[in-house]
Amino acid sequence: MHRTLGLIGSGMIGTSIARLAISAGFGVVVSNSRGPETLADLVTELGGQARAATPAEAARAADLVVAAIPLVAHRKLPAAALAGKTVLDTANYYPERDGHLTELDTGASTSSALIQRHLADSHVVKAFNTITPHQLLSLARPADATDRSALPIAGDNASAKAEATHLLNRLGYDAVDIGPLTDSWRTEPNTPAYIRPYLGEIPATDVDAFLRWTRQTPGIPVPATQLTELIEAAVRQTAGEAKLPSAD
Numbered sequence: 001m002h003r004t005l006g007l008i009g010s011g012m013i014g015t016s017i018a019r020l021a022i023s024a025g026f027g028v029v030v031s032n033s034r035g036p037e038t039l040a041d042l043v044t045e046l047g048g049q050a051r052a053a054t055p056a057e058a059a060r061a062a063d064l065v066v067a068a069i070p071l072v073a074h075r076k077l078p079a080a081a082l083a084g085k086t087v088l089d090t091a092n093y094y095p096e097r098d099g100h101l102t103e104l105d106t107g108a109s110t111s112s113a114l115i116q117r118h119l120a121d122s123h124v125v126k127a128f129n130t131i132t133p134h135q136l137l138s139l140a141r142p143a144d145a146t147d148r149s150a151l152p153i154a155g156d157n158a159s160a161k162a163e164a165t166h167l168l169n170r171l172g173y174d175a176v177d178i179g180p181l182t183d184s185w186r187t188e189p190n191t192p193a194y195i196r197p198y199l200g201e202i203p204a205t206d207v208d209a210f211l212r213w214t215r216q217t218p219g220i221p222v223p224a225t226q227l228t229e230l231i232e233a234a235v236r237q238t239a240g241e242a243k244l245p246s247a248d
């Protein structure tokens with residue numbers, strides 16, 4: 001179905017997605033804000049099926065695109081180059097990092113709906129936002145594994161969600177469809193499905209130590225039945241209360 005995955009944003013979560021995609025046989029085009037030349041080491045590490053480009057070039061080259069950038073940068077996503085494409089959005093809103101956005105602080109919108117508004121001619125699917133980069137790698141399993149995990153998706157277009165489900169399946173995960181983007185608050189930061197189920201007890205520490213700790217932790221499989229219960233248990237809260245995980 002898909003042959004080339006485009007990455008806009010090739011940091012922690014984007015790189016993990018790129019690694020899984022290469023393992024699954026995709027061609028991968030990575031991009032960032034600083035230019036393709038700054039991604040030479042990553043391209044070398046990913047191997048012959050990877051190359052670097054600008055965000056617009058990555059968008060045009062790809063059958064399917066992942067936007068793995070801070071929410072604050074979402075208006076810089078190349079809307080024209082992404083027109084007609086499915087865009088998987090990994091972003092989470094953290095006011096301390098992204099600055100305050102009134103629509104999110106009041107619960108009037110969701111972060112993915114803001115991205116959909118900017119990418120009016122694309123189909124946005126929220127995905128990959130509930131799992132830390134190392135666990136995304138360590139918990140990936142073949143389709144028939146008894147300890148396969150699931151990840152939530154949300155979106156307004158059924159075909160785009162089918163594409164996202166197919167991608168997740170190839171990368172080692174089941175998908176749980178939580179509904180349209182208006183319902184995607186159910187997997188935003190500080191909800192029951194967010195990060196913790198895949199990690200277990202998180203030690204109280206600072207952000208850097210938290211990230212180091214996640215790299216030494218294998219992670220806990222979260223099957224689709226458990227994930228569905230966690231999503232249903234979510235209670236609407238204002239996103240303005242969200243704190244980076246380690247700052248809880």
Ligand SMILES: NC(=O)c1ccc[n+]([C@@H]2O[C@H](COP(=O)([O-])OP(=O)(O)OC[C@H]3O[C@@H](n4cnc5c(N)ncnc54)[C@H](OP(=O)(O)O)[C@@H]3O)[C@@H](O)[C@H]2O)c1
Nearest residue numbers: 009010011012013032033034068069070073076091092129
């Ligand atoms: N880390 C996690 O545990 C995790 C898990 C799930 C979801 N998320 C979410 O996923 C998003 C990315 O997180 P991350 O941890 O991967 O961040 P990160 O490591 O800081 O990487 C961010 C990437 O986005 C790129 N970028 C920034 N502005 C851009 C622009 N205008 N155009 C193209 N690329 C741009 C950066 O490129 P430069 O370095 O060149 O600026 C970098 O490659 C965030 O919204 C985060 O909340 C993170």
